[in-house]
Amino acid sequence: MSPHNRRDFLADVGRGMLVASLGPALTADLGLGPAFAADGPDELMFGKLEPLVALLQDTPTNKLMPVLVGKLKDGVDLRTLVAAGALANARSFGGRHYEGYHTFMALAPAFEMARELPEARRPLPVLKVLYRNATHIQAKGGRKNEELHPVKPIPLPEGVVGGEAVRDAGHRGDRKKADGYFATLAQGSPEDAFNHVLYCVHDDVNVHRVVLAWRSWAMLDFTGPEQARTLLRQSVNFCCDETRGGRATQIQMLLPKLLDQYKLPRGKPGTREADDAWVDELSKVVYGAGREKAADAVAAALAEGFSPVAVSEAISLAANRLLLHDAGRAQADGAKQKGSVHGDSVGLHASDAANAWRNIAKVSNPRNSVASLIVGAYHTSGQNGGQLKEPAHAAELDKVRVTDPAALLRQTEDAIRAGDQKTASALIQKYGELGHPERAVFDLLLGYGVSEDGALHAEKYYRTVSEEFAAARPAFRWRQLVALARVTASEYGKTAPGSEEAKRLLGI
DSSP states (O other): OOHHHHHHHHHHHHHHHHHHHHOHHHHHHHTHHHHHHTOOTTSOOOGGGHHHHHHHHHSOHHHHHHHHHHHHHTTOOHHHHHHHHHHHHHHHHTTOOHHHHHHHHHHHHHHHHHHTSOGGGTHHHHHHHHHHHHHHHHHHTGGGGOSOOOOOOOOOOTTSOHHHHHHHHHHTTOHHHHHHHHHHHTTSOHHHHHHHHHHHHTTSOOHHHHHHHHHHHHTHHHHOGGGHHHHHHHHHHHHHHTOOTTOOOHHHHHHHHHHHHTTOOOSSOOOBOOOHHHHHHHHHHHHHSOHHHHHHHHHHHHHTTBOHHHHHHHHHHHHHHHHHTOOOOSSOBTTBOTTOOSSSOHHHHHHHHHHHHHHHHHHSOHHHHHHHHHHHHHHHTTOOTTOOSSOTTGGGGGGOOOOOHHHHHHHHHHHHHTTOHHHHHHHHHHHHHTTOOSHHHHHHHHHHHHHBOGGGOHHHHHHHHHHHHHHSOHHHHHHHHHHHHHHHHHHTTOBOTTHHHHHHHHTO
16 A cells, blocks of 8 residues: 555544444535535545544534533543644644634643643643634634645755755745745754754744744644644745745844854853842843844853843843833723723733743754844844833832731732723732732633633733743742732633533533
8 A cells, every 4th residue: 555545544543433423414504515525635634533623623613612522521621622623723724824823833732731720620721722722713614714734855956054044035035935944944953953943043033923823832742742743834825924025034034143243152041140130130120121132132141151141031020011011002992992902012012022022932953042032132122112111001010908818819800800900910010029829810810701701812921920820930920910810800701612511511
């Protein structure tokens, strides 16, 4: 049997098992038959996950929740659902669809949120994002309009770094060649493939550019490394779509200049300790000195041997300042009210991006580690136009009179439900200053992160705050929860689609 016929045979077996498990009536009702008949040699296949991936692509949104809850009751775990949802998303959108890649980026954070919930409620954040996933897949036309298909490797040009070849093809607007070059690179290890993709990611600054790259890499923990080629292709596609017609961006010219000027990387990462004052001072440079000075300051710090951990914390702190000092939207924007800071606000975007740059710096090779922090500083800086001189909630701090932790949390919840960002922030700052335990605050805010729609960002930002709080030193970590309280009050009032049905089916 030829490899091609063997693949088709195994795919047919997998589909037959799915049809048998669902029964002919439900199969026809879900519209799975025509999709199976349309399968051909130009389709990506996902082995043992293929039946579940196809099910997630083909099931109409209004029929999805009973199917998903049924799968959970049959023993399919949340990690498997997330893996299948990610592959369904990648095959459908390929990193080229705004709502699509936002949903992909929310899947792993939703799983991490689930791990913090009581057992009965754990499925809720994952089901919420899978419902969103299906909504956008169905709106795009389901499997008949898939974005990703198999691609043949294209030999790389002689004497050129693979990542540079992919990047340069993108500059020329030649997405087919960039995809083919990457297919060649992806025949090696996933780690090498990821490091080559980062040449494209470093080429410009866009929150989705960096977060999609990080979340694609992190998703391999769910799907297995054999799916690296499919998941990382999303970043190649995104970067090709974002090309500026061959015009060089400022960071394209600045990054190699700084790497050369400071002779970076210098072997192993630096281990020089930084005190609180040093981190705070660097964060202020990143926040307000302008992009070139911010990038230069970070490059100099790395050259002086300061640890990437300390530099990352300064960048994260600067991004957090953007959110705390945000004046809020000047005008209502769709479902987001005037004064809101949830969704695509500058500070929230900056925080998610800073988190992604920090994580990429931890897992990439020495060249890309220092490059990610330099680009991360450049990315974060220069965004503070119109920011307030003081945190938005500063005037409310003196109004907080209670000290009892339970009372502070009750008042915080009242402020969230009233959409009062400033009071919610002030109460959580006071709670932290008094030394009360953070877990109760996370539990309160997590509940709303699950129940509220969040304008595509609730899951990612909750995870950003969780990680940055854990990574930050005591002097700064509570600023992350203060910002999350503000975002939670901003997003309250729009229940996530599918959430109530999921709770009913789960008996919650």
